[in-house]
Amino acid sequence: MVASPSRTETAAAAETYGNYIAGEWRPAASGATMENRSPADRDELVGHFAASGREDVEAAIAAADEAFRTWRLTSPIARANFLHKAANILEARIPDVGRELTREEGKTLKEGIGETTRAVQILRYFAGEAQQPSGEHYPSANPQTLLYTVREPLGVVAIITPWNFPIAIPAWKIAPALAFGNTVVFKPASLTPLTAVRLVEALAEAGLPAGVLNLVTGSAAEVGDLLTNDPRVVAISFTGSNAVGAELRQTAAKRGAKLQLELGGKNPAIVLADADLDHALGQVVAGAMMSTGQKCTATSRAIVDRRIADRFTDMLAERIGSLKVGNPLQADVQIGPLIDEPAAERVASEVAAASQAGASLLVGGDRLGGDLGRGAFVAPALLGEVAADSRLGQEELFGPVLGVIPVDGLDEAIAVANGVRFGLSASLFTRDLGRALAFAQQIEAGVVHVNSETAGAEPQVPFGGMKGSSSYSREQGKAARDFFTQSKTVYIDPPPAQA
Numbered sequence: 001m002v003a004s005p006s007r008t009e010t011a012a013a014a015e016t017y018g019n020y021i022a023g024e025w026r027p028a029a030s031g032a033t034m035e036n037r038s039p040a041d042r043d044e045l046v047g048h049f050a051a052s053g054r055e056d057v058e059a060a061i062a063a064a065d066e067a068f069r070t071w072r073l074t075s076p077i078a079r080a081n082f083l084h085k086a087a088n089i090l091e092a093r094i095p096d097v098g099r100e101l102t103r104e105e106g107k108t109l110k111e112g113i114g115e116t117t118r119a120v121q122i123l124r125y126f127a128g129e130a131q132q133p134s135g136e137h138y139p140s141a142n143p144q145t146l147l148y149t150v151r152e153p154l155g156v157v158a159i160i161t162p163w164n165f166p167i168a169i170p171a172w173k174i175a176p177a178l179a180f181g182n183t184v185v186f187k188p189a190s191l192t193p194l195t196a197v198r199l200v201e202a203l204a205e206a207g208l209p210a211g212v213l214n215l216v217t218g219s220a221a222e223v224g225d226l227l228t229n230d231p232r233v234v235a236i237s238f239t240g241s242n243a244v245g246a247e248l249r250q251t252a253a254k255r256g257a258k259l260q261l262e263l264g265g266k267n268p269a270i271v272l273a274d275a276d277l278d279h280a281l282g283q284v285v286a287g288a289m290m291s292t293g294q295k296c297t298a299t300s301r302a303i304v305d306r307r308i309a310d311r312f313t314d315m316l317a318e319r320i321g322s323l324k325v326g327n328p329l330q331a332d333v334q335i336g337p338l339i340d341e342p343a344a345e346r347v348a349s350e351v352a353a354a355s356q357a358g359a360s361l362l363v364g365g366d367r368l369g370g371d372l373g374r375g376a377f378v379a380p381a382l383l384g385e386v387a388a389d390s391r392l393g394q395e396e397l398f399g400p401v402l403g404v405i406p407v408d409g410l411d412e413a414i415a416v417a418n419g420v421r422f423g424l425s426a427s428l429f430t431r432d433l434g435r436a437l438a439f440a441q442q443i444e445a446g447v448v449h450v451n452s453e454t455a456g457a458e459p460q461v462p463f464g465g466m467k468g469s470s471s472y473s474r475e476q477g478k479a480a481r482d483f484f485t486q487s488k489t490v491y492i493d494p495p496p497a498q499a
């Protein structure tokens with residue numbers, strides 16, 4: 001039996017962490033483990049984690065199924081209290097958990113701490129949401145009838161998350177799932193299991209009853225199908241790639257499971273000639289490069305009015321070329337590594353291919369050596385004169401790469417922005433209110449910004465994409481209740497009067 005990973009154990013470089021099933025931390029039934037290494041330095045071992053298989057998935061689903069019988073009947077106020085307690089526990093650990101997140105995922109320390117802080121805010125937000133009204137009262141044709149609707153939980157929910165927001169995304173799925181009375185089997189990305197352990201620890205220590213939340217680490221090849229095909233799992237909330245999303249669509253459709261998909265993006269920032277270019281510069285570079293460009297909402301296309309395209313491109317090249325790349329735990333570093341070696345190789349070769357295909361490589365794109373040679377580092381890249389229909393103009397690269405597409409005015413800019421299969425987020429930079437309103441109306445994106453970067457999501461508003469970026473559902477805000485509950489309509493008539 002693996003002990004619950006404790007705060008003191010985290011100081012050690014390479015602890016072994018178990019699954020959390022039926023209220024216990026335990027190793028994989030097979031005893032197998034998988035190792036996790038820092039993307040900033042492959043010699044740095046983050047930890048060993050349970051490499052789960054059939055028995056573990058089965059135990060987790062069985063525990064969640066059993067726990068649902070009572071959890072669904074608990075008061076939403078009690079559920080809110082668990083989330084509040086978990087938020088307080090996690091809040092006290094923000095510096096440690098944020099640092100571990102950075103070590104494991106590679107975003108800067110500021111971002112690691114920021115994301116952990118955000119997870120605390122999300123837990124608190126959904127503690128509040130649990131206490132909001134969850135149904136409606138209706139008039140009936142029969143004046144005696146009490147007619148109302150109530151939102152009820154779904155049952156056992158599978159939550160499958162990516163590595164790029166290893167605590168915020170699990171928090172914004174798990175918190176509403178629990179708040180609204182579901183039980184959870186959580187399978188985090190294999191590249192970021194430690195952050196998942198830390199989130200589950202906070203919720204477990206808050207006193208959640210056994211089986212309400214279960215964590216199963218391990219590769220998708222071993223556990224993915226077992227989890228998503230099990231008929232006891234009535235809903236799947238997934239964030240990740242379009243390729244896996246497409247598979248899950250089929251899996252869920254075949255057996256009628258409720259499905260929520262949040263997928264990739266190819267997010268545009270349109271810069272018009274009347275924009276405040278210094279402001280636009282800071283926002284576009286932040287949107288493209290923070291978190292090493294590995295946000296689903298990252299800016300990957302700067303669609304720039306031709307009248308200012310050369311000037312703005314020069315400004316971009318200078319700023320991007322001066323970004324400090326390095327060990328993300330160092331305070332002055334702005335850009336950390338990509339998530340792993342294959343990702344770094346892929347991004348470097350995509351940049352080279354785009355340059356060969358006709359775009360002009362203005363800065364970056366090379367693998368970095370020296371001290372950074374043991375990590376997955378690529379110099380942030382800017383490419384100019386990118387063709388809107390080229391691979392770089394169409395496909396998500398998921399790295400620190402920005403392409404500039406010159407256009408003639410707002411109409412062409414919107415047509416180019418909309419001319420991709422994705423529709424997650426989009427920005428416009430202008431001083432013209434009329435153009436801002438036209439953009440907000442015509443852009444095909446689930447999250448729209450005017451004069452701010454494409455990334456960023458506050459917990460109280462819906463989040464999600466249009467077209468290929470999502471499955472039409474939304475996460476966070478009041479929208480979370482739509483996915484994690486179902487509606488029941490109740491007619492109550494008085495019994496006939498007794499003679």
Ligand code: NAP
Nearest residue numbers: 161162163188189190219220224240241244262263264296
């Ligand atoms: P991914 O490869 O699709 O993996 C996401 C999660 O799914 C991981 O936990 C993975 O497990 C699991 N998985 C893989 N194959 C599976 C299968 N057949 N059945 C069940 N689970 C399976 O995506 P990623 O590389 O981690 O994340 C990057 C992608 O996520 C990008 O496209 C990005 O745009 C997107 N994203 C979207 C949003 C949004 O809100 N729209 C937010 C963040 C990221 P393993 O780790 O074990 O493979």
